[in-house]
Amino acid sequence: MSSIFDVNSAVSRRNFMRLFGAGAAAAATLPNFSQTAFAQAAGQTAGRRGMGERPMMDKDVIVISSNENPLGPAPSALAAVAQAGPTGGRYDKYGVTIGVVKTLSEQFGLKPGYVQLYPGSSGPLDMALMSNIGPGKGLVTADPSYEQGSRAAQKLKAPLKQVPLNAKYEHDVKAMLAADPNAGAFYIVNPNNPTGTMTPKEDIIWLINNKPKGSVVIVDEAYHHFSTHESVIDQVAADKDVIVLRTFSKIYGMAGVRAGFAIARPDLLEKFETLSPSVSLRNAASVSLLSAAAAGASLRDPELVPLRRKINTDIREATLEFLDKKGYKIVPGSQANMFMVDVKRPGKEFNALMMKEKIAIGRTWTAMPTYVRVTVGTKDEMEKFQTAFVKCMDVPPGAVNASLHSELYIPSELDRHRA
Incomplete structure (x- = not known):
């Protein structure tokens, strides 16, 4: 019988129907609870997170503002979560998370140690940025583009250069390099957020090959699955100074489940741990068993x-x-x-x-x-x-x-x- 704990197998159709049926029956009891207790809890905890109190949104509002996937997790992912649920009282002793990393490495042709799994890609994006920029090492981004890069630079007091997109709404890589020839990092979002436009792979490779020694090119591929363009993950496999971030939040529909990953040379991933000498970021940012199960099933779903x-x-x-x-x-x-x-x-x-x-x-x-x-x-x-x-x-x-x-x-x- 296939299992989520077998990293080389998918959920069988028989088990899927049984597990999905059980999950759907349980989920049918959730709407009233989610609209009351969840809503109240969200409002109560918002202040504790320092985000301020926010009014609850009318449930009839159509939300097309957050770049979420309205389809949600795939049936294969939901079945895997249902199967993994009973083991949630124990740590991941079956190596589900290790299996996800192994699958990712195999799919992208990467050597061991080049992939790190996280609960979403926000955390590793901050780690990639903050481990390569600072007061003496600037950051170059596009404008407009996703703001997490500029926010990281502001927090670390790193020199920030924001370069306008070109006439095709692509990252102008030559202008980005000219903006700060000594930058610690160049941040490219591809497809770009908010424009959705692609920067050609050859342009990014040009930047990788011409950037200053010791700097990195950080390529945020959160939305890459929606495009048929080539990724630059092969540049990681070629041991270039590049960090690629991907997430299960977008096409995989797991924004609330929380899973993402960073792909880079082991020495660049190890620099993430230098952000805090007293905290192990890998432990602080560990992925839950259920998130890993959903991620693994999604990766193995060919359709x-x-x-x-x-x-x-x-x-x-x-x-x-x-x-x-x-x-x-x-x-x-x-x-x-x-x-x-x-x-x-x-x-x-x-x-x-x-x-x-x-x-x-x-x-x-x-x-x-x-x-x-x-x-x-x-x-x-x-x-x-x-x-x-x-x-x-x-x-x-x-x-x-x-x-x-x-x-x-x-x-x-x-x-x-x-x-």
Whole structure:
């Protein structure tokens, strides 16, 4: 009988139906609880985390603001969680986490020691950044791009250079190198967040080959599965000065389950541990048995990525075609589960209008203040988005009370620093 503890096997169809049926029956009792106890607990703990009290969102709001996957974990992952659940009272003595690392290494052709698993990719991204930048070692990022890089530089008082994307909304790698020839790290998000656009692999390789000695290129591939472009993980296998971050939060639909990984030479991964001499970061950032089980099952599911890539692409392209036909200006070339559209007014103002229609869309970036980012939801969600978008665009700019902007809470992946 196949098992999650057998790293070379998938869940059998018979066990899947039995386990998924049991899991579904248990899950059927959760909605009322999740809307009350979970909501109350979230509100009570928010203050303790220093995030401040936040109003609970109306359950009818369509949330397409956080770059989450509305499909959730795959059936194969849910079955693996159900199977692993009874062993949750013990530590991972069967080596489920080790099995996930082994699977990743085999799939990417990596030698042992080049992969480290974490609960999400936010933590290892901070570790990759903070172990290579500081007061005397700057960071270069694109603008606009995901803000975790710039936040890390600010925390460590590292010189920060933000370089505009080029005319194709790609990272301008030559301008990035020229911005700080002595930088400690160059941060590339590919596909980029918020534009969803890809930077050609050959450009990233050029930067890897021409960067200053002793620096690293950090490539954030959180959304890479949505694209058919080549990864730069082969540059890690070639022992280059590059760190690649990936997550199970996006195409695998596990943002709340928490699993991600860093891929780099062992010496670069070992530098993560130098951030705190008194704390073992690997112990502090250990992955749960259930997360590892879900991650392993997802990796061994051959249909998951291509199927979900097609679903996302079809819905995204249909939405973009609608917006284009209506004459709205979009950022072309998205290869992710998001896109940007010009709303011809401050983005926060438009967000408030959309919230009145019970649709939460993404935030804006200083470099593109009239553009909003929209996550690709389900077909039904995006049809409702289209209707609300046209209605809100017909409202003259400035019609929303500015005081509403500061009170508005819209979920974002920044709530967890990037799930």
